[in-house]
Amino acid sequence: MKIQPVILSGGSGTRLWPLSREHFPKQLIPFVEEDSLFQATVRRLSGADGMEVSARPLVVCNEAHRFLIAEQMRSMGVQPEALILEPVGRNTAPALTLAALHLEAAAQDAVMLVMPADHVITDKPAFLAAVGQAAGLAQAGAVVTFGIVPDKPETGYGYIRRGAALAGPAGGHTLAGPAGGHTLAGFVEKPDLATAQKYVDSGEYWWNSGLFALKPSVWLKAIGSLHPQILAACSKAYAEGAPDADFRRVGAAAFATCPADSIDYAVMEKLVGDAGLGVAAQVVPLAAGWSDIGAWDALWQILPKDDAGNATRGEVVLHDAHGNLVLSQGRMVACVGMRDMVVIETPDVIMVAPLNRAQEVKQLVAKVKAGGHTLAESHRKVYRPWGSYDSVDHGERFQVKRIIVNPGASLSLQKHHHRAEHWIVVQGTAEVTRGEEVFLVAENQSTYIPLGTVHRLVNPGKIPLEMIEVQSGTYLGEDDIVRIQDHYGRA
Numbered sequence: 001m002k003i004q005p006v007i008l009s010g011g012s013g014t015r016l017w018p019l020s021r022e023h024f025p026k027q028l029i030p031f032v033e034e035d036s037l038f039q040a041t042v043r044r045l046s047g048a049d050g051m052e053v054s055a056r057p058l059v060v061c062n063e064a065h066r067f068l069i070a071e072q073m074r075s076m077g078v079q080p081e082a083l084i085l086e087p088v089g090r091n092t093a094p095a096l097t098l099a100a101l102h103l104e105a106a107a108q109d110a111v112m113l114v115m116p117a118d119h120v121i122t123d124k125p126a127f128l129a130a131v132g133q134a135a136g137l138a139q140a141g142a143v144v145t146f147g148i149v150p151d152k153p154e155t156g157y158g159y160i161r162r163g164a165a166l167a168g169p170a171g172g173h174t175l176a177g178p179a180g181g182h183t184l185a186g187f188v189e190k191p192d193l194a195t196a197q198k199y200v201d202s203g204e205y206w207w208n209s210g211l212f213a214l215k216p217s218v219w220l221k222a223i224g225s226l227h228p229q230i231l232a233a234c235s236k237a238y239a240e241g242a243p244d245a246d247f248r249r250v251g252a253a254a255f256a257t258c259p260a261d262s263i264d265y266a267v268m269e270k271l272v273g274d275a276g277l278g279v280a281a282q283v284v285p286l287a288a289g290w291s292d293i294g295a296w297d298a299l300w301q302i303l304p305k306d307d308a309g310n311a312t313r314g315e316v317v318l319h320d321a322h323g324n325l326v327l328s329q330g331r332m333v334a335c336v337g338m339r340d341m342v343v344i345e346t347p348d349v350i351m352v353a354p355l356n357r358a359q360e361v362k363q364l365v366a367k368v369k370a371g372g373h374t375l376a377e378s379h380r381k382v383y384r385p386w387g388s389y390d391s392v393d394h395g396e397r398f399q400v401k402r403i404i405v406n407p408g409a410s411l412s413l414q415k416h417h418h419r420a421e422h423w424i425v426v427q428g429t430a431e432v433t434r435g436e437e438v439f440l441v442a443e444n445q446s447t448y449i450p451l452g453t454v455h456r457l458v459n460p461g462k463i464p465l466e467m468i469e470v471q472s473g474t475y476l477g478e479d480d481i482v483r484i485q486d487h488y489g490r491a
Contacts, residue, residue: 015362017365017376037118039076048128051131060099085247090259096114119211137282141279412490421455425444430467
């Protein structure tokens with residue numbers, strides 16, 4: 001039995017602002033360990049005994065994050081089965097449909113293990129055991145979801161109601177008993193606290209995880225019957241698409257017509273009972289230290305804490321503080337007499353809130369956007385396919401950036417209408433194109449790019465190129481870039 005990992009990486013993680021932002025969302029951030037949440041998801045099936053797991057995950061991601069996703073996989077030494085780009089977000093059902101269409105086109109019908117890119121699972125052996133059970137059921141033609149066995153009443157999650165226990169082997173695993181699979185009896189929305197307590201006490205309800213196991217052919221049959229508009233739009237978009245370097249693009253206009261719907265709403269809820277398709281909806285329990293880190297309070301729950309219940313990271317000093325989450329990316333954060341608060345420091349934003357109001361950060365971000373600030377979308381440090389830049393200072397008619405260019409990478413051949421640039425090399429060697437000239441600039445050397453001059457920056461070396469760029473001119477926005485040639489297909 002072969003398993004094909006399918007990773008859905010389309011979320012934005014608004015409630016984890018200011019670390020998570022639209023252009024650098026939570027799945028790309030290492031909240032818990034050195035790996036980002038996405039990278040941890042890629043590694044999640046490694047070492048699975050008794051299962052043939054593809055070493056090449058299929059990833060569906062937002063087009064705007066394509067280079068970030070590709071770079072995180074490259075740094076792990078992992079080649080994707082495909083990186084399918086969504087030109088616009090349409091929720092999880094269309095994303096899974098694109099993945100299934102791609103595997104169908106490749107004549108592959110292995111069991112897809114569908115995983116959101118932004119979850120944490122701390123007990124890997126327990127996770128793999130549940131995957132083995134679910135894959136056996138999916139191989140037999142079922143659509144299987146995972147129910148998280150709750151350890152407390154939780155009002156932030158939807159719940160799954162399990163039905164009758166399944167008996168008999170599935171992929172070599174015995175499913176009889178409370179640890180095995182069950183029929184799927186229904187879904188319920190996020191409850192109030194009293195209702196959540198009743199669910200937990202009954203033992204019949206599990207948290208809805210957003211994890212699934214199913215075959216591509218089964219998914220395409222189900223989505224085609226239960227939500228044919230999604231299948232039609234995705235089929236047209238996939239057929240109109242084409243490979244683009246390391247990516248698989250789809251037809252943007254066709255995909256934009258696709259209804260936005262989740263896997264649960266589009267298919268799973270309609271399969272409960274008898275949908276007349278001959279496709280069983282089933283659920284396998286999962287008790288593996290799962291969290292979707294939906295907000296800051298969820299992160300506080302899973303991070304290590306001191307004797308006073310404080311979870312900290314970075315340069316943090318506390319006095320008479322209890323039950324706080326304090327994260328610093330650079331500056332010292334010092335707190336006195338605080339209780340049950342969250343403090344997040346980044347180079348451009350400091351956010352403070354009570355932990356029990358962490359869900360309201362989403363409304364805070366909406367106000368930031370309404371005020372015209374770009375800080376809801378981008379960090380001060382911006383990642384590009386060639387490396388990154390950090391705007392360390394700016395004022396009237398000038399801006400200073402720290403630029404890092406990866407080994408072998410190249411910025412586009414470009415020019416600016418409103419600014420000139422001074423480049424100082426701090427580390428490495430730069431190959432500079434300036435008009436008709438091509439020359440090298442070594443450490444502690446500099447060069448000048450006059451306004452309107454065609455130029456390019458390349459790192460020909462084997463170590464990162466670090467530079468300081470000083471811009472001067474009447475307008476210093478990023479949209480004052482006229483790209484003449486670009487290795488990464490950007491306009």
